[in-house]
Amino acid sequence: MLFEVTAYARQLQGTGASRRLRRAGKVPAIIYGADKPAANVELDHNSLVQQLRKEAFHASILTLNLDGAKEQVLLRDVQVHPFRQIIMHVDFLRVDPNKKVHMKVPLHFKNGELAPGVKLTGGNITHILNEVEVMCLPKDLPEFIEVDLSSLAAGHTLHLSQVTLPAGVEFLSLSRGADQAIAACVVPRGMEEEVAPTAAAAPAAGAAPAAS
Secondary structure, X not given: OOEEEEEEEOOOOOHHHHHHHHHOOXXXXXXXXXXXXXXXXXXXXXXXXXXXXXXXXXHOOEEEEEOOEEEEEEEEEEEEOOOOOOEEEEEEEEOOOOOOEEEEEEEEEEOHHHOHHHHOOOOEEEEXXXXXXXXXXXXXXXXXXXXXXXXXXXXXXXEHHHOOOOOOOEEHHHHOOOOOEEEEEEOOOXXXXXXXXXXXXXXXXXXXXXXX
16 A cells, blocks of 8 residues: 655754644654754644554555655654643654664464364464564565464464564564464364363272172
C-alpha cells in the first residue's frame, strides 16, 4: 500500500510555537537521517489521525511531500497526549534505498482453527507476539508477516525460525541468535487427554488361594 504524507516547513520552534500549532489543528514533526540536516515540519492533525488508523501505515515506506519535494521516510515515533486524543509530535526517518532498515511489522496469524491442537484436543491458540522486528532493504519491507498455525499441536510452541519470510527479509532477533516464541497451543484444564485406568492386577500364577 502506498502512503503519501503532506508536510510544510515549520519556521517557528519551541514549546509556545508548538502549542499554537496544535491549537490550529497542526502537528509539529521532524524529519532526520540519511546524512542530511534535520527538517522541522508541520502536518495536518486530522489527516494524520486517519492515516495512523491504518495498520500498514506504521510498517511501510512513506512518501513525504515537503513543499513539493518528495522523499522516502519511515514513521519512527508518535507522541500522543496522555489523556487527550491529540498527537503531540511525530518523527520521520529518511530512507536510503541502499541501506537495510530495522522495522517492527505486525504478525498476521492464519489457520489457527485447523491446528491439530485445536481440532483434536480442544486447545486454544495464544499469540505471544503480535509484531516483530525485521531487517531488510527498503524495497523489501513487508506490510505484515503471515504466520501459518495449521500444524501447531497441543502443548507446542511456534518459533520465529519456523516462519517463512519474504525474500530479502530476516528477523532481527534471529540474526542475533534469539529464536523467539510467537504462538503456542494451550489445552485448558479439564480438557487434557484422560489416561485410561489400568486393569486390576490378576493373582500371580501359583499363588495360594485366600484362606476361607
